[in-house]
Amino acid sequence: MGMRQRARHLFLIARVHEVALKGANRPWFMRTLVGNLEYALSGLPHGRIQVRNLRVLVPLSELESWPAFRERLDWVFGVSSYGLALETGTSVQSLTAGLDRLLELTGPPPGSFCVRVKRTNKGYPLTSPELERILGQHIQERTGAPVNLTAPTVTYRVDLLYDRALLTGEEYRGPGGLPVxxxxxVVVLLSGGFDSPVAAYRMMKRGCFLTLVHCHAYPYVRPTSIEKVISIAQHLGRYQPGMRLHIVPIGDAQREIALAAPPELRVVLYRRLMLRIATAIAHEQGAGAIVTGESLGQVSSQTLENMRAIGAVTDLPLLRPLVGFNKDEIMAEAVRIGTEPISRIRDDDCCTVFVPLHPTAHATLEEATAAERLFDPAALVQACLAxxxxxxxxxxxxDVSAALLAATG
Incomplete structure (x- = not known):
């Protein structure tokens, strides 16, 4: 009971960055951010989320849940930083009492510190530097910690509003970006590899709502890629409410392509098929673009010539957020966002089915179009989607069972 009473005016404070630049659209961006916070924090004890200028305040009823809140805030794009905050009055006496209380809750600074004051109320009788000196001296006298104005271990922030102040101790970096x-x-073509999950993550960070599409060749190959993609989708689903995943069997269609088309064009034709499938789902759901994990020059199908021949089949913008990344950079990002252990599990990519020994790296649009006259691409798309x-x-x-049943049914 004592902790709950002490924490009555305790908040999680989340600060934004890019949202601050959005002018007249800012209220909508902030509403979206609040909705995403409510989704991420569901099940944790907190009060009604509030917006104060470019800050989002989440009232906390207890301190024990703080580690869980910290984990969840890393799932909310649009948050640039966050920390524990106390709400106090605006007098110097109220501010010093609030700092005492904050230090009781969080402990003294583990190293050096500084105080930064931001005054919304420009009519306050003290300037920001004057108040910083007063509050900094108070913390130093109470804790003995040294002041460091250039590279402090902890920065205590004071947001001085007109009718109240918010005191924040140690802050943590959020994922940044824009609210999902x-x-x-957008529709993301998601494989079980390292690249496309990173591309999906980066598009969410740019504020996109994802629909995931996975094309597989089961029962011609093992079902491992389906299992991996479901796990990746579950991992990425923490960042947005309402995640959708569509798993599409294309093995029979690949077999028909392999029987009809020149061997060296098979991989390009497989990818054109997958892009047509993603485009159909995008139109069905009102998506505005297709996203892939392609990186220029990484494999033979990702040369400029092949990418042009593949991308020509969609009438939607084709976004390749990793096009300029090398494999080391993509792997480092996969490790950081937590998809690398899932992607590392060995599986059979659908493009390895009926693959020739020497796939072309320089397909032309004319060659791909001519090859597709030997079969009916639209009919194959419909058969796969069915x-x-x-x-x-x-x-x-x-779970994987429904997708396996549909693939063999």
Whole structure:
């Protein structure tokens, strides 16, 4: 009871960065951010989320849940930094008492510190530097910690509003970017590899709402890629409410392509098929673009010539957020966002089915178009989509069985 009473005016304070630059659209961006915070923090004890200028305040009823809140805040794009905050009055006496209380809750600074004051109320009788000196001296007398104005271990922030002040201790970096949903919906072609999960993450960071599409060749190969993609989707689903995943079997279509088309063009034709499937789902769901994990020159299908021949089949913008990244950079990002252990599991990529010994690295659009006259691409797309498996709702409930049944049914 004592902790709950002491924490009555305790908040999680989240600060924004890019949202601050959005002018007249800022209220909508902030509403979207609040909705994403509510999704990420569901199940944790907190009060009604509030917006104060460019700060989001989450009232906390207890301090014991703080580690869980810290973990969840790393899932919310649009948050540049966050920390524990106390709400106090604006007098110097109230501010010093609030700092005493904050130090009781969080402990003294583990090293050096400084105080930074930001005054919304420019009519306050003390300037920001004057107040910083007073409050800094108070913390130093109480804790004995040294002051460091250039590279402090902890920065104590004082947001001085008109009717109250917010005191923040140690702050933590958030994921930054834009709130998921403000940039519209995109369809991501998601494989079980390292690249496309990183591309998906980066598009969410730019505010895009994702629909994930995975094309697989089961039962011609093992179902491992399906299992991996479901796990990746569950991992990425922490960042946005309402994640959707569509798993589409294309093995039979690949077999028909392999029987009809020149061997060296098969991989390009497989990828054109997958892009047509993603485009159909995008139109169905009102998505504005297709996203892939392609990196220029990484494999034979990702040369400029092949990328042009593949991308020509969609009428939507084709976004390649990793196009200028090398493999080491992509792997480092996969490690950082937590998808690398899943992607590392060995599987059979669908493009390895019926693959020739020497796939072309320089397909032309004319060659790809001519090869597709030997079969019916539109009919293959429809046949694949007819056997797709759609996942939505709670990602924790998704399993591989429905997709395997659809692929063999």
């Amino acid at each position: 949903g403000v940039s519209g919906r 056997r797709r498996t759609d996942y939505d709702g709670d990602p924790a409930t998704w």
